[in-house]
Amino acid sequence: MKKFIAWQIGPSLLIGALGLLLLIGLIGGGNQQTLRSETASGGSICSPSGDYDKDKIDEVLERAGAFKGKRAAFEHASAKHNVDPVLMIAISIHETAWGTSRALLEHNNPSGQMRGNQIIHFDSLEDGLEMTGQTLNNLWNERGLNTIEKLGSAYAPVGAGNDPTNLNIHWVPTIHKFIEELGGLSGGCEGESVEGDLITGADGFVVPMKNFTITSHYGPRWGAFHRGIDLAAPEGEPIYAAKDGIVTRSEYHFSWGNYVTITHEGGATTLYAHNQRNVATVGQKVKQGELIAYMGNTGHSTGPHLHLELCLDNSLAQDRLVDPYPVFFGNK
Ligand SMILES: [Zn+2]
Structure with missing residues (x-):
C-alpha cells in the first residue's frame, strides 16, 4: 500500500x-x-x-x-x-x-x-x-x-x-x-539572404555555396549511378537555398547523412546531402540564398562535400532526376 x-x-x-x-x-x-x-x-x-x-x-x-x-x-x-x-x-x-x-x-x-x-x-x-x-x-x-x-x-x-x-x-x-x-541563435533568420553573392545558373537557380570545387559529375560512376554533382569545400561551409521554396525534408539518412530537400514553385526539388548540420526545418519557407545547412561528411561520404541533386518533382525517383550541372553552371 x-x-x-x-x-x-x-x-x-x-x-x-x-x-x-x-x-x-x-x-x-x-x-x-x-x-x-x-x-x-x-x-x-x-x-x-x-x-x-x-x-x-x-x-x-x-x-x-x-x-x-x-x-x-x-x-x-x-x-x-x-x-x-x-x-x-x-x-x-x-x-x-x-x-x-x-x-x-x-x-x-x-x-x-x-x-x-x-x-x-x-x-x-x-x-x-x-x-x-x-x-x-x-x-x-x-x-x-x-x-x-x-x-x-x-x-x-x-x-x-x-x-x-x-x-x-x-x-x-x-x-x-x-x-x-549569448549573441543570438545560429540560424532561423527569416528572409535573410546572400543571393547576390552566389553564381547564377539557369531557370532561376543559383549555386548553393560560395566556395567549392566540383569533384564529381552526374551519371554512371563506379558501376553505379551518381544521382547528382559533388561540390567539395572545407567542413562547415554554409549551404544556401538554390531557389525560393518550401523545405520538404530535413533529416538523417544512412547514405545521404544529414540532408535537406527544398521543393520549388512548379515542383522541382533540390537535395543537399552529407551536411554537418541542417539548419532549415520541414515546412519552413526559404528564400533563395538563405542558409539551410552546413557542409559536412555525414552518411556515405569519403570527404567533406555537398552532394547536390535536382529532381523534376518531390519523388526523388531516379528516372525523374536531371543533371544539375547545366542548370547550375550552364552548358560549358
Ligand atoms: Zn555525390
Whole structure:
C-alpha cells in the first residue's frame, strides 16, 4: 500500500521539484545575473550567416557554474544531434539555475531529464548533454516545434496542472533573453539572404555555396549511378537555398547523412546531402540564398562535400532526376 501511494504521488512530487528548479532558475537568473542586452523588440536575434558568437558564449558560461569553460561540450552534442548550440546552452542555463542545480552537480543532468519519477544520472556532463541533444532534436526537428514559443508549449506549458503558480509563463521570455545574451541563435533568420553573392545558373537557380570545387559529375560512376554533382569545400561551409521554396525534408539518412530537400514553385526539388548540420526545418519557407545547412561528411561520404541533386518533382525517383550541372553552371 505504501508503495502504491508512493507511486501515485511520485509524479506530483517530481513536478513540484521541477517547479522548484524553475523557481531557483528564475531567482538565480535574477539580480546579480541580470542580462545586459535587452533589445527594444524583445525578440531573439539571429545570425543570417549561421555563425554564433563564441566570445559572448564563453563570457556567459564563465558565470554559469559547472558549465564554465564547457562550450566545446555543448558544440559537440549540438552538432551530433543537429540542434542549435545557442538554444541548447540557453535551455541548459535556465534549467540548472545557472549551472548550480543539484541535478547538474550530482547527476550531470543539464536539462532535468527524468525516467519515471527519478532524475536520470549521467556519468559525465558530456553524457547528459548527449541526451539533451537527443531530446531537443526530437522536439525541434522531428516534432517541428521549431520556435521558442512552440518549444515552450511542449516543454513548459502555460496553465499546466503541474504549474499551479504559473511559473511556466516565464519560460519563453527567459529563453529569449538568454539567447540574446549569448549573441543570438545560429540560424532561423527569416528572409535573410546572400543571393547576390552566389553564381547564377539557369531557370532561376543559383549555386548553393560560395566556395567549392566540383569533384564529381552526374551519371554512371563506379558501376553505379551518381544521382547528382559533388561540390567539395572545407567542413562547415554554409549551404544556401538554390531557389525560393518550401523545405520538404530535413533529416538523417544512412547514405545521404544529414540532408535537406527544398521543393520549388512548379515542383522541382533540390537535395543537399552529407551536411554537418541542417539548419532549415520541414515546412519552413526559404528564400533563395538563405542558409539551410552546413557542409559536412555525414552518411556515405569519403570527404567533406555537398552532394547536390535536382529532381523534376518531390519523388526523388531516379528516372525523374536531371543533371544539375547545366542548370547550375550552364552548358560549358
Ligand atoms: Zn555525390
